Amino acid sequence: MSNLSNNIKLVDSLTARVGPAGEVQDILDWLIERNRQVRVDIDLVDFDRLSGWHFNSDSGDLEHVSGKFFGIRGVEIRTDGFPLLREHWTQPIIDQPEVGILGIICRMIDGVLCFLMQAKIEPGNLNCVQLSPTLQATRSNYMQVHKGKAPRCLEYFRNAGSHQIWLDQLQSEQGGRFLHKRNRNIVIEVEEEIASHPDFVWVTLGQLKALMRYDNVVNMDTRTVLSGLGWDDRDILPVRDRIHTARGHAMLRSLEKKNGGEAINRTLFWLSELKSRYSLNTRLIPLNQVKEWDIRADEIVRPDGRFFRVIGARVLIENREVASWDQPLIQPMQDGLCALIMKQIDGVMHFLVQAKLECGNLDVVELAPTVQCLTGSFRSGLPHFLDYVLNARREQIIFDINQSEEGGRFYHEQNRNLLLEAEKDFPKNEIPDNFRWVALRELREFLRFNNYLNIQLRSLLAAIDLFNL
Amino acid sequence: MSNLSNNIKLVDSLTARVGPAGEVQDILDWLIERNRQVRVDIDLVDFDRLSGWHFNSDSGDLEHVSGKFFGIRGVEIRTDGFPLLREHWTQPIIDQPEVGILGIICRMIDGVLCFLMQAKIEPGNLNCVQLSPTLQATRSNYMQVHKGKAPRCLEYFRNAGSHQIWLDQLQSEQGGRFLHKRNRNIVIEVEEEIASHPDFVWVTLGQLKALMRYDNVVNMDTRTVLSGLGWDDRDILPVRDRIHTARGHAMLRSLEKKNGGEAINRTLFWLSELKSRYSLNTRLIPLNQVKEWDIRADEIVRPDGRFFRVIGARVLIENREVASWDQPLIQPMQDGLCALIMKQIDGVMHFLVQAKLECGNLDVVELAPTVQCLTGSFRSGLPHFLDYVLNARREQIIFDINQSEEGGRFYHEQNRNLLLEAEKDFPKNEIPDNFRWVALRELREFLRFNNYLNIQLRSLLAAIDLFNL
Secondary structure (H helix, E strand, O other): OOOHHHHHHHHHHHHHEEEOOOOOOHHHHHHHHHHHOOOOEEEEOOOOOOOOOOEOOOOOOOEEEOOOOOEEEEEEEOOOOOOOOOOOEEEEEEEEEEEEEEEEEEEEEEEEEEEEEEEOOOOOOOEEEEOOOOOOEEHHHHHHHOOOOOOOOOOHHOOOOHHHHEEEEOOOOOOOEOOOEEEEEEEEEOOOOOOOOOOOOOOOOHHHHHHHOOOOOOHHHHHHHHHHOOOOOOOHHHHHOOOOOOOHHHHHHHHHHHHHHHHHHHHHHHHHHHHOOOOEEEEEOOHHHHHOOOOOOOOOOOOOOOEEEEEEEEEEEEEEEEEEEEEEEEEEEOEEEEEEEEEEEEEEEEEEEEEOOOOEEEEEEEEEOOOOEEEHOOOOOOOOOHHHOOOOOHEEEEEEEEOOOOOEEEEEEEEEEEEEEEHHHOOOOOOOEEEEEEEEEHHHHHHHHOEOOOOOHHHHHHHOOOOOO | OOOOHHHHHHHHHOOOEEEEEEOOOOOOOOHHHHHHHHEEEEEOOOOOOHOEEEEEEOOOOOEEEEOOOOOOEEEEEEOOOOOOOOOOOOOOOEEEEOEEEEEEEEEEOOOOOEEEEEEEEOOOOOEEEEEOOEEEEEEHHHHHOOOOOOOOHHHHHHHOOOOHEEEEEEEEOOOOOOOOOOEEEEEEEEOOOOOOOOOOOEEEEHHHHHHOOOOEEEOOOHHHHHOHHHHHHHOOOOHHHOOOHHHHHHHHHHHHHHHHHHHHHHHHHHHHHOOOOOOOEEEEEEEOOOOEEEOOOOOOEOOOOOOEEEEEEEEEEEEEOEEEEEEEEEEEEEOEEEEEEEEEEEEEEEEEEEEEEOOOOOOOOEEEEEEEEHHHHHHOOOOOHHHHHHHOOOEEEEEEEEHHHHHHOOOEEEEEEEEEEEOOOOOOOOOOOEEEEEEHHHHHOOOOOOOEHHHHHHHHHHHHOOOOO
């Protein structure tokens, strides 16, 4: 399978607004129906009532009695002078050493590439059911270590030949919440028919992009996988005539640029310098040694109410079957904002990204949106460009949507995802050292390698639809 | 400064065998003379006699009293089923969180690109003085945190504009010895004349490659920096006619290949799968909790005599000035072997690399030479392809040289660096899962990003000279 034929398939699936599942509204209706048929009850309970979970008597870490799943532990962070950050702090963090698997199956149906999506319930979701990858599994599930019941469609991934693999990347999760956590993002193409199932639906890429213009419909796991699907510079040419907007053409021009390699080198050098200039030393400590956080009967929280709190949840899910379990969840103290500013420079659309240091990062900094913050952190040291983003005129805004974080760990968390075009007089050169204008081609190149773009930036990129800019 | 002009400069400096310093033999003579003028005495002393160093009373870690420099600590490693590795072990490791700076200045002299090399003494060097980068500095030196005496030529690096930067990468050190240690590899071009100094010499890239055919002349730090200097596919064309050998042409063809991106994607997918299949969990533990190692008065060593030992060294260096200090050093228990097999596949030269898990790796595995082992580890589970390498016929061997590891940490350590071409009947497909044939273009692409090629593989690649294959 060549790049070229893959890209033509992708482009066809972007332009095809009608896939086998019908119109976008049909998919939304189907999701609403799935939501109607399920009841999700979350009771917030004290930690000592969480079945299967306990505070480790030595460390105070909140752990599952089996030692599996994940734990809430402490981390101590030392860094040195990174803009807007303290040099030393401690905080709780989710420690989940296993790589998660996020897999999407695609298949040509009636000449259109379609993606097999799952209507999946997660306890923390604001709206119960969202469009999720074909497969979400832990590494143990995936490897079938415990010989338990195999997740649906697992065998397609385990048996995929290398010619079926469109994508196989390890990408990071939220560096402020997880320690070094990554998921394996996989897309495979399957030729044979796959048995239908009431929780699964075939959707085109164009439909997925359209669905991402609705609040909290496409889940975070889907968005991160989709962000890795792109075209490369050689193969994009046949699409050119199908792009309808000036913005779309300005983005395409970056993919066509012949000396993109040089720009990428410059960005890599800039990153090397930042990763050398600033150190990040994060080490696990016992949760009971974390300072500035209170461990209470029903929450782990900062007295000043900032950032997030850890809560205990009793989950009851009723649809065709009844499932119930207890687990800790992370609840943000405010909704967040992830905003990306773009601007044409020399006829090519560029994005203003920042190199952001977060305590759980594997490699000091990752590229992040122009603005990434909780609304509450507006108080202390205003993030750069926040004012500009909050005061943007309506005509500048490409999209402005609430997107959910992963509902398996985060309780009712949504972030405002905002893409906007800067005005002509927006400064091109006077930007802080840890900010940089990069073209789409560079971002696509960085996406091929691990741990360069953070999950918030990937979420924004996934929603960009060259045909509807 | 464009890639193209950089590459033409590089090619000229490769072909120019006579740089301002004269013939290769002149440089060797100059090094011998530098060696003659210096006296290095290393006394091995008990740890309790090491001035400035002590065992931490709690952890047993061997540390400097200032808390600076580096420490010998313990690590506990858990992994799961990686070929030829145990699933759990503990060992001593060098913990040196600071990024080191390895910088080389280049400059056009009489129309030929030259590199400013330093004849540098390191306590652990077998032969006192080796050709080293213009600048070797710690991050604190580099940032001038302590306002001490600036290392020579530092200001050129600190003041370099982005147009002067040829290379700026963070690359790993030995994953079996260091925990997550990296160095910043920088090459900058300077236009102005630089004051001469008796310990510095201008050398062309061709001369450096020729010098790498001598045992222990070009130090590890120089080799890792040079490995990052490459040509990219577009710009290599003008060189074609200057390549004299069939092997050189077979390597060039991989750089010219138009669909190299697809091959790189496949290799990235293969790496993602391995990094998901195998986990690596390395955590610092107190040195006094390390099992299977004895902490004696004069050494930290395994009773079975495997791997390495930690020793205490009193260093006395006399040349124009006298310098003396104490420090721990790591001494290998056997010499090592790093061998890379190459083979033409479809007219393109490919290298057989392995994804190797070492406990100090930042990201589970890095690409390593076909064979990388201490001679002592031959006993337990013969490494793959070792027999083939040790029994290669003379005509297969491109080079076979002893190269030193970094003499600032390692005592009299050299590894046999061997590049050989496989015979026609060498298996192309029947190789273990964690081995893969990759072309030069792929390796060059991976080198641009951090932590993909380990230091042993980079050392071998640095010594490849397309004009003398």
